[in-house]
Amino acid sequence: MNNPLEYSYFIKALIAAFLSAFSSGLAGTWIVSKRKVFVTGGISHSSFGGIGLGYYLGISPVLGALVFGVLSALGIEYIAGKKQIREDSAIGIFWSLGMAVGIIFIYLTPGYAPNLTGYLFGSILIISNSDLWALFAANAVMIIFFLIFYKTILFISYDPEYAATVNLPVRTFNYILMGLSALILVLNIRIAGIILVISILTIPPTIVNLFTHKFHKIILFSTLTSMAGTVGGLLFSYYFSLPSGATIVFIFVLMFVIARAIRWITSRSGYHERRSGQLSTDN
Amino acid sequence: MLFDLRHIYAGYNGKTILRDINFTINSGDFIGIIGPNGGGKTTLLKVLLDIIEPIRGEIIKGEKISVSGSKSIGYLPQYSDFDRRFPVTIEDIVLSGFITRGKLFQRYKAEEKTRATSLMKEMGIYSIRKSPASEISGGQLQRALLCRALASDPEILILEEPNTYVDNQFEHELYDRLVEYNNQGKAILLVTHDVGTVSYYIKTIACVNETLHYHNSNIITEQQLASYNCPLQIITHGDVPHTVLKKHDHFHE
Numbered sequence: 001m002n003n004p005l006e007y008s009y010f011i012k013a014l015i016a017a018f019l020s021a022f023s024s025g026l027a028g029t030w031i032v033s034k035r036k037v038f039v040t041g042g043i044s045h046s047s048f049g050g051i052g053l054g055y056y057l058g059i060s061p062v063l064g065a066l067v068f069g070v071l072s073a074l075g076i077e078y079i080a081g082k083k084q085i086r087e088d089s090a091i092g093i094f095w096s097l098g099m100a101v102g103i104i105f106i107y108l109t110p111g112y113a114p115n116l117t118g119y120l121f122g123s124i125l126i127i128s129n130s131d132l133w134a135l136f137a138a139n140a141v142m143i144i145f146f147l148i149f150y151k152t153i154l155f156i157s158y159d160p161e162y163a164a165t166v167n168l169p170v171r172t173f174n175y176i177l178m179g180l181s182a183l184i185l186v187l188n189i190r191i192a193g194i195i196l197v198i199s200i201l202t203i204p205p206t207i208v209n210l211f212t213h214k215f216h217k218i219i220l221f222s223t224l225t226s227m228a229g230t231v232g233g234l235l236f237s238y239y240f241s242l243p244s245g246a247t248i249v250f251i252f253v254l255m256f257v258i259a260r261a262i263r264w265i266t267s268r269s270g271y272h273e274r275r276s277g278q279l280s281t282d283n
Numbered sequence: 284m285l286f287d288l289r290h291i292y293a294g295y296n297g298k299t300i301l302r303d304i305n306f307t308i309n310s311g312d313f314i315g316i317i318g319p320n321g322g323g324k325t326t327l328l329k330v331l332l333d334i335i336e337p338i339r340g341e342i343i344k345g346e347k348i349s350v351s352g353s354k355s356i357g358y359l360p361q362y363s364d365f366d367r368r369f370p371v372t373i374e375d376i377v378l379s380g381f382i383t384r385g386k387l388f389q390r391y392k393a394e395e396k397t398r399a400t401s402l403m404k405e406m407g408i409y410s411i412r413k414s415p416a417s418e419i420s421g422g423q424l425q426r427a428l429l430c431r432a433l434a435s436d437p438e439i440l441i442l443e444e445p446n447t448y449v450d451n452q453f454e455h456e457l458y459d460r461l462v463e464y465n466n467q468g469k470a471i472l473l474v475t476h477d478v479g480t481v482s483y484y485i486k487t488i489a490c491v492n493e494t495l496h497y498h499n500s501n502i503i504t505e506q507q508l509a510s511y512n513c514p515l516q517i518i519t520h521g522d523v524p525h526t527v528l529k530k531h532d533h534f535h536e
Contacts, residue, residue, distance in 0.1 A: 033369055033370055034369075035366070148388045149387060149388055151378070151379070151382060151390070151391065152382060152387045152388070154371065154375060154379070155379040155382050157369065158365075158366065158369040158371040158375070158376075158379075158416075159365055159366075159376075159379075161360065161365075162358070162360055162365075162431075163379075163382075164334060165332045165334060165353075165358050165360070166353040166358075166382070166383060166384070167333060167352070167353050167383075167384050168382065168383075168384055168387070169384070169387075209370065212370075213370040213371075213372070213415030213416075213417060213418070214370060214372060214413075214415070215370045215371060215375070218370055
């Protein structure tokens, strides 16, 4: 088989993989730490409504998905903030509403909807230049936002109730973080698809979180973990002719299982050391 | 004077919880706030912390409070709402006590880091400053939260049920530390249901149950109790005379 780097589409896919790794590092770490993994599940599925609308109106489905994704993110945040409807119920409503709207519009669109499976399951190998630029821009905004407000983001995220008592703009920050995360999530749909996108954003921080509880270290190492996983997955899918998005997710899950096993072995040996230490002091 | 509350009515969702509260807090006060659950203790704190607007009435803030805003109030909440699995270290928690609305994007200053270090050393948590909140004991977390509350050297320190999750050893340490802070001329507001323990330390008592009854002493007489309208029990404990009361019904017009 040829060297994959001879193909321009493969180079583009590698760039996409690197950009996606930054998404996982910042947006992903925030999502996992705030326990918002299923909020992002709701956002990615509701963006299907925008994809359907895009096909129906003949505009870019990605644009439609961005609008639906960001609006549902802000909607879930707003409804959950009101505390009259629980967050998981709000997720359920947006999740199914988006899917329903998407299915109706695709049904109404005359003829065949091209690349539809690409949106559902991801197709990193046919990603466009404008997709890459959009992903780059969204990540750049997130990086700048984190660089400027890192300590405030950390404070507002770990203890929002207390942050509110010192009059910090907790809700504004939550809306900005949720909106930016939704933007980044939707742009990653091109890589892994609506169904699998939450795993490529949230598995790397979950893996790193097994080894460290420092927020900035999770950001840094989940970016690196994600790079390793996406590039590994891409090469694997190339050499074995498998769908790229699903292969990347499969590699991530494999990495998680290995990491969990390592953590189990090290904590067990630590346990035995602690126990033997305790016994010797007891004697 | 730090706070002067005049005829305050406050509550949420159209429900009035506090009625006609008149209450003054001065520098050097050490006030114990007692009262039944749902009686409005937390609502009173939220009014003082500026989280909710009173429905009616007037809050006059002293110069020390109005000039430096949230920096002049230290608050130790009941930490039951705190997500301890969030990846944050003890040091992160203590340092966040320096963040105010006006300094959202500034980095921590050298003197802030020095003050955080000396507070952590004083509280005996300096050696575990890199540990995550998920791996420390309740007492250690409470110490970190107290450091956070003290970070900005506040004029008034508000503590909400500080003895809920704390081990006995830290409880005494905490109260001694509060007395010391109070002796520096700072005001302390201690919200608690554990009247027995705190009556050692507090100077005055306020009972909140929809209305507020203020006692200019740490000893409550039978007559004063009659004016309470709330069921409470005081246990004989140490040198301070206490009364044991049977439960009584209370009525509001």
